[in-house]
Amino acid sequence: MTTSIELNQKSLQSLPESFARPSYERSNLKAGIVHIGVGGFHRSHEAYYTDKLLAETMTQDWGICGIGLREADRKIGDILKQQDYLYTLVVKHPNGTIENRVIGSIIDFMLATDNPTAVIDKMAHEDTKIVSLTITEGGYNFNAATNEFDFSNPDVQQDLVNLDAPVTVFGYLTAALKKRRDQGLPAFTVQSCDNIQHNGNMTQKMLLAFARKQDAELADWIEQEVRFPNAMVDRITPVTTPADMETLRASGVEDAWPVVCEPFCQWVIEDEFSNGRPQWEQVGAQFVPDVTPYETMKIRLLNAGHSVLGLLGSIHGHDTIDGCIADPLFATYLRRFMDIEASPVLDPVEGINLDVYKNTLIERFGNPNVKDNLSRICLESSAKLPKFLISTISENLANGGSIHHAALVIAAWCYYSDKGTDKNGKALDIVDEMKASLHQAASGTESDVLSFLTLKDIFGDLIEQTAFTEEYTQQVKALYANPDIAVLMQEIIK
Incomplete structure (x- = not known):
């Protein structure tokens, strides 16, 4: 019977030879990316591209700090912390071939419900160049018929008056950008990775609507300084099942929340960033004038x-x-x-x-x-x-x-x-x-x-x-x- 190895930083070199693993020094990484919504798709897509880039270029500026806005995100945060933020990406080919790759690009995770101020401070930190999002279509709080911001949402009403303890993504982004502006720091890029047409434009429209209601002067600064690149993202990433975890365990690795995906992967991005970006094109992403x-x-x-x-x-x-x-x-x-x-x-x-x-x-x-x-x-x-x-x-x-x-x-x-x-x-x-x-x-x-x-x-x-x-x-x-x-x-x- 195979004895499985618990996945963490210390056990990396003891993993089966067939498992690809980070070849870069994770302890030296800065969190240049703060990502809100660490689900399966983020871990099979942006975190995967970033892991490949870190391995190929040995840059230290583009580690990822994950953020969970809801209490429901506590489980993924606890598991990632337990595994030193490592997880296995299980790539399943149609012919039955399986590739296992341990992803090391995520280096931290914060739960907003525990400490909203700490999350705002992390997003406002000078190391943060990009705040990216996978919050699903519903997280953008728009009326599907009018495409306008829905101010009737009780969480939005709460955020408009509770600037330091927000609930929604718009409350956090606005608070962090205000802090950047007040400290004289350049704005970060807000990068949507969700399946929404013109996702950058939609994010910009919704954020500006919220910010303008809260602080019109800040909204003007956001409109001038913050970039919201549109992007097309694609990789089929089904929910991980107990059977997937058992298969991984049988191969010798104990991972409390691996990610399963197909081999196909695509990311097409407009090259519009506020304060620098990773060279993702070196690992397969495509930068275009119009996505x-x-x-x-x-x-x-x-x-x-x-x-x-x-x-x-x-x-x-x-x-x-x-x-x-x-x-x-x-x-x-x-x-x-x-x-x-x-x-x-x-x-x-x-x-x-x-x-x-x-x-x-x-x-x-x-x-x-x-x-x-x-x-x-x-x-x-x-x-x-x-x-x-x-x-x-x-x-x-x-x-x-x-x-x-x-x-x-x-x-x-x-x-x-x-x-x-x-x-x-x-x-x-x-x-x-x-x-x-x-x-x-x-x-x-x-x-x-x-x-x-x-x-x-x-x-x-x-x-x-x-x-x-x-x-x-x-x-x-x-x-x-x-x-x-x-x-x-x-x-x-x-």
């Missing part, structure tokens, strides 16, 4: 594709993305959606062959060794679908394009939100900040077929678009009469 076509392509194909499979697959009874792709009906439906509805509203992307990109997506989704649960894919759909899918529907309506495939997805979302079960009556795990509102709107469908579409914060004016409501009405009525989603999918693609 728009890249991020739109990714959001309308990969992210929308995930939602298509997530909602349709959940109703059908599939559990994972690769399980959907293994089903020829779902693979065909997804490709038809990409070809007929998503691709026609995309601008050309320099250096990208769209057919090759879509083929690669299907291959990535079908990786049998990356079990991405549909319940995770459907998390916070109310924050995702306006950008991922409804924008494509709106453009096709304006252009006279097809909406058949996407309309069925919205119909499935209605059924999903109303019934909360698959076609066989099995309960679905639905997690959404708007779950109650979605259910209330969807539950009126049998008496008012357009009830779900009355959520204007999500659907905008879709309820007023006759071409859409006619198609949607037909799909919803058929789905409620017979929740076998496969029958409707076959009708659309035949």
Whole structure:
């Protein structure tokens, strides 16, 4: 029986030879990056790129200090501290090959609920050049229909008057930037790493709205001094399972929270930084003048594709993305959606062959060794679908394009939100900040077929678009009469 080694700095040299590990001296690193939201994606993406850069260049200026804003972040903070902030990145290839790499770029972690002042001071420290974010779409506090800042949020109301003990990311950023300004330090860059179109622009707009309400003079300084680079990020990173941890343990390493991901990784960034940046282009990132076509392509194909499979697959009874792709009906439906509805509203992307990109997506989704649960894919759909899918529907309506495939997805979302079960009556795990509102709107469908579409914060004016409501009405009525989603999918693609 293999004896596993607990992962920490002292045990690094005792790990199995197959494990890549940091080749740089971690004790010399400065935290040039403060990252808010240390989840699986950050650890498979920005922290991975930074780890590679530290190994290749031996720079000491770009270690990462993680920040958790919520009490729920305590677990990851405790585990990272216990392991000297090391963790294993488990890269699973479609052919079954597994690469294990110990990542050392994170060198500290702070929980804001324990000491807000210490977190503000860390962000305001002169060593901090970048504050990056993975806070999910919902963390940006915008109204999906208007894209304006939501001042009705109680946490925001609290932060506007409690400057030294904030709760939201905007309260912390504003407090830290105020301290930088008052101390005569240059502003740090605020770098979003979330799946939001024009994520830098969105972050800037939301932060300035908050800051202007709190301190108009400070907001003017932020607008002039702080840079918010747009970026497109991509790496499928499913939730780590107990089985993943057991497999790692069997290979000789005890890691309390490893990260599992696919081999594919992409990061396209606009080169707009306030106070210097890491040379991530040396390890595979791409710096471009305008990230728009890249991020739109990714959001309308990969992210929308995930939602298509997530909602349709959940109703059908599939559990994972690769399980959907293994089903020829779902693979065909997804490709038809990409070809007929998503691709026609995309601008050309320099250096990208769209057919090759879509083929690669299907291959990535079908990786049998990356079990991405549909319940995770459907998390916070109310924050995702306006950008991922409804924008494509709106453009096709304006252009006279097809909406058949996407309309069925919205119909499935209605059924999903109303019934909360698959076609066989099995309960679905639905997690959404708007779950109650979605259910209330969807539950009126049998008496008012357009009830779900009355959520204007999500659907905008879709309820007023006759071409859409006619198609949607037909799909919803058929789905409620017979929740076998496969029958409707076959009708659309035949």
